[in-house]
Amino acid sequence: MAVTGWFVALVALGVVPVVAVGQATGSAWPVLAAWLALCLVLLVFDVVLAGSPRRLSVERSLPDRVRLGESVTSTLLITNRGRRTVRALVRDAWQPSARASLPRQRLVIPPAERRAVSQQLQPFRRGDRMSAQVIVRAFGPLRLGARQAALSAPGRLRVLPPFNARKHLPSRLARLRELDGSSAVMVRGQGTEFDSLREYVRGDDVRSIDWRATARRQDLVVRTWRPERDRRVVIVIDTGRTSAARIDNEPRIDTSFEASLLLAALATRAGDRVDVVAFDRRVRGRVQGANGPTLLSRMVDTLAAVDPELIEMDWDAVPGQVRDITAHRALVVLLTSIDAPGASQGLLSVLPQLTQKHLVVVASVTDPDVVAAVSQRDRRDDVYRAASAERSLLDITRVSAAIRHQGADVVTGAPADLPPALSDHYIALKAAGRL
Amino acid sequence: MTVTETLTPNVRTRLRRSLFWIVCTVGALIVALIAIALSGGNQAQSRPLQADSATPTGAKGVVTVLEDHGVSVTAADSATDAADSLNGDVTLFVYDAEGFLETSNLADLAAQASDVVVLTPDFQTLRALAPGVLAGGTEATDADPVSARCDIAAAERAETAEVLYTYRITDAPNATGCFPVSDGRFGLISLPQDDGTLTVLGNPGALSNEKILHGGNAALALSLLGQNDELVWYLPTIADVQxxxxxxxxxxxxxxxxxxxTLLAVTALAAMFWRGRRLGPVVVEKMPVHVPARETVEGRARLYERGNAREHAIDALRIGAISRIARLLGLPAGATALQVADAAASVLGHDVHDVRAALVEEQPASDQQLMAISSAVSDIEKRVRATLDETGRM
Known part of the structure; x- marks a missing residue:
């Protein structure tokens, strides 16, 4: 039940008879009572004659997934199964961060007919965006009153991480192909696998000429090498409290997702097996055993719903998590944050267990604002801020040195730079045959 | 396909769900109504010295005893009621506690009655009824009873009485004062009128159910009010004012x-309902946590600043600059600060002492010095950077 502005206007219109008759006869109370009774009767009449919103059936058609920043069309098909025409104001109750373009729409549905209500959704937050119900307000023929009901029509739209770092993928894939034996560029080093023999072309490294084959073929023949394949890459994403920090208008966890997606895309093309686990004190998401194109889709699907938790990361459990994924030597990428020595104690204490068996890379976002604050020294409080920023950079340097001392690599970068930097480090490791 | 499930309960379900509260409300209303009907209504209207009130402040005791002795008592609420009852030999009792009565009205009534008893009259009433009598102030509520000391029959019979308000006789030669307190102030004054007496009594408590039995109160009341066969018990109300x-x-x-x-108010209510009716429930959403990362840096900066930790601050700035300069100059990781300063001085061609002072030795005693040293440090770093090209060579 609801009333409209017309009903309010109708009640207000009673001023005319109340004043006119009151002035003429000296008694306005009966007129007032009669007018209010008239309004009430008209309202009841209108509400009773309104088409019932309870006699509608709602169908939803909506894509399952959308990448953050893109928009989708959500359509509601509403069928009138009642006997009266429904003049409805329809609201699809999407969560605010789904950013529905037209949350309220008017439509008229004659009996036994169906109408579609479409709107654009452009979600601005990652994760599952829900709409539990559709609310219909059906107006009466006089537009004075309305009947209102909420209809159950659950809808879910999974908003995937944007993967903006995919723009770096083509250049890194080209670098990867250069590593491969198919390219004219040769890479030497321990651990690279022998691929094939081919004719020498100018520019090839003379050290890779295979003299025995040259003798057989009467032509210069070089050996080609290709990087190892079928290595394991385990990406551990820290979803603990430090990942909630917003750096350069992007939470640390989102940068971690971007970096892990780019690395996974690259590594799966290079023929390595990638497993991902998002962890703080328990596993928030895990992608295991996926390969090729399914890997990325499963990754974005799993990571979409992972948000930072305000609890401390349990580093002691990380070696166990890695052991669960693979028993062999692997490249373990820890996407976490490196700040004060005190806060990084947990990480430092478990690193030896990991580095003993695996190749470990610790990747962390640095704050470009802090770096900029160091050279900003115009005013008194700027100097203190510069000192404080310098102190935190020194802390990061100390922790990084400690991590390197434990035998792990460190990759740092601003939010926009970390994903390509991590991929470059992976390519460098592959080229050096360290995987 | 069937009709979609509706989440809004219909009227019947809603009624059934709220049945408990409806029953509770109705029950409470019934109990309240019964309680009001049984007792509340009477008590609420009880006024001081009301003729039919049995409360401590009422006067049912005196009235009942008077009726037992054959005096017919008529209670009057307004001047017209009182005037209607004033036929023949009638005593008029007036007690205007709230000052509702107009003095001219009272004078008219007093003229119609044979005997008049006025309880605690105010200044204007006295001027109208007994111009020679003035108010004389109040006595303490716990003062001892005063003896009559006059030849008024009622007062003699009472012998003693408590006195609250007192009156003085200034210009009334035939007035008699009883219950004298001191220097010509009396608790009761009797003035002979045309065909009766006007009695001014100064203690309203004397007639109340609570105090009627104290001392001579009962005798005084019965003698004063029982002079005639009829008594009009007049307590003015708001009706006399209007x-x-x-x-x-x-x-x-x-x-x-x-x-x-009223119509405007109803319109406002309708408008509130129109604008206030929500189109369905509010949608809730769990928000992720986001922490601005610079807060720790900012917080530490403010802590340095508030604690005047200039040495800590300059240390941090120097260590950062020295390690960067060492890296630029290709010095080994173990190089001391003084070695780096010397190397920087030689690269820049500056005085070694100045560079050492800026990079190591000088301690800031004030914020001004801190800023000077800090800009000197960053200046040295910038110059070293500018001196070397990208490859790190000079």
Whole structure:
């Protein structure tokens, strides 16, 4: 039940008879009572004659997934199964961060007919965006009153991480192909696998000429090498409290997702097996055993719903998590944050267990604002801020040195730079045959 | 396909769900109504010295005893009621506690009655009824009873009485004062009128149910009020005032003003319902946590600043600059700060002492010095950077 502005206007219109008759006869109370009774009767009449919103059936058609920043069309098909025409104001109750373009729409549905209500959704937050119900307000023929009901029509739209770092993928894939034996560029080093023999072309490294084959073929023949394949890459994403920090208008966890997606895309093309686990004190998401194109889709699907938790990361459990994924030597990428020595104690204490068996890379976002604050020294409080920023950079340097001392690599970068930097480090490791 | 499930409960379900509260409300209303009907109504209207009130402040005791002795008592609420009952030999008792009564009205009534008993009259009433009598102030509520000391029969019979308000006789030669307190102030004054007496009594408590039995109160009351066979017990009410007021606001405004404002109020209510009715429930959403990362840096900066930790601050700045300069100059990781300063001085061609002072030795004693040293440090770093090209060579 609801009333409209017309009903309010109708009640207000009673001023005319109340004043006119009151002035003429000296008694306005009966007129007032009669007018209010008239309004009430008209309202009841209108509400009773309104088409019932309870006699509608709602169908939803909506894509399952959308990448953050893109928009989708959500359509509601509403069928009138009642006997009266429904003049409805329809609201699809999407969560605010789904950013529905037209949350309220008017439509008229004659009996036994169906109408579609479409709107654009452009979600601005990652994760599952829900709409539990559709609310219909059906107006009466006089537009004075309305009947209102909420209809159950659950809808879910999974908003995937944007993967903006995919723009770096083509250049890194080209670098990867250069590593491969198919390219004219040769890479030497321990651990690279022998691929094939081919004719020498100018520019090839003379050290890779295979003299025995040259003798057989009467032509210069070089050996080609290709990087190892079928290595394991385990990406551990820290979803603990430090990942909630917003750096350069992007939470640390989102940068971690971007970096892990780019690395996974690259590594799966290079023929390595990638497993991902998002962890703080328990596993928030895990992608295991996926390969090729399914890997990325499963990754974005799993990571979409992972948000930072305000609890401390349990580093002691990380070696166990890695052991669960693979028993062999692997490249373990820890996407976490490196700040004060005190806060990084947990990480430092478990690193030896990991580095003993695996190749470990610790990747962390640095704050470009802090770096900029160091050279900003115009005013008194700027100097203190510069000192404080310098102190935190020194802390990061100390922790990084400690991590390197434990035998792990460190990759740092601003939010926009970390994903390509991590991929470059992976390519460098592959080229050096360290995987 | 069937009709979609509706989440809004229909009227019947809603009624059934709220049945408990409806029953509770109705029950509470019934109990309240019964309670009001049984007792509350009477008590609420009880006034001091009301003729039919059995409360401690009422006067049912005196009235009942008078009726038992054959005096017919008529209670009057307004001047017209009182005037209607004043036929023949009638005693008029007037107690105007709230000052409702107009003095001219009272004078008219007093003229019609044979005997008049006025309880605690105010200044204006005294001027109208007994011009020679003036108010004389109050006595303490716990003062001892005073003896009569006059030849008024009622007072003699009472012998003693408690006195609260007192009156003085200034210009009334035939007035008699009883229960004298001191220097010509009396608790009771009797003035002979044309065909009876006017008695001014100064203690309202003397007639109440609570105190009627104290001392000579009962004898005084019965003698004063039982002079004639009929007694009019007149307690003025608000009804006595209105007749003489200027026209009220309601009488001056046009007849449609109040209905008009009522209609406006109803319109406002309807508008509130119109705007306030939500189109379905509020949608809730769990928000992720986001922490601005610079807060720790900012917080530490403010801590340095508030604690005047200039040495900590300059240390941090120097260590950062020295390690960067060492890296630029290709010095080994173990190089001391002084070695780096010397190397920087030689690269820049500056005085070694100046560079050492800026990079190591000088301690800031004030914020001004801190800023000077800090800019000197960053200046040295910038110059070293500018001196070397990208490859790190000079």
């Amino acid at each position: 007749a003489h007021q200027p026209p009220t606001l309601g009488e001056l405004t046009p007849p449609w003003v109040v209905p008009f404002t």
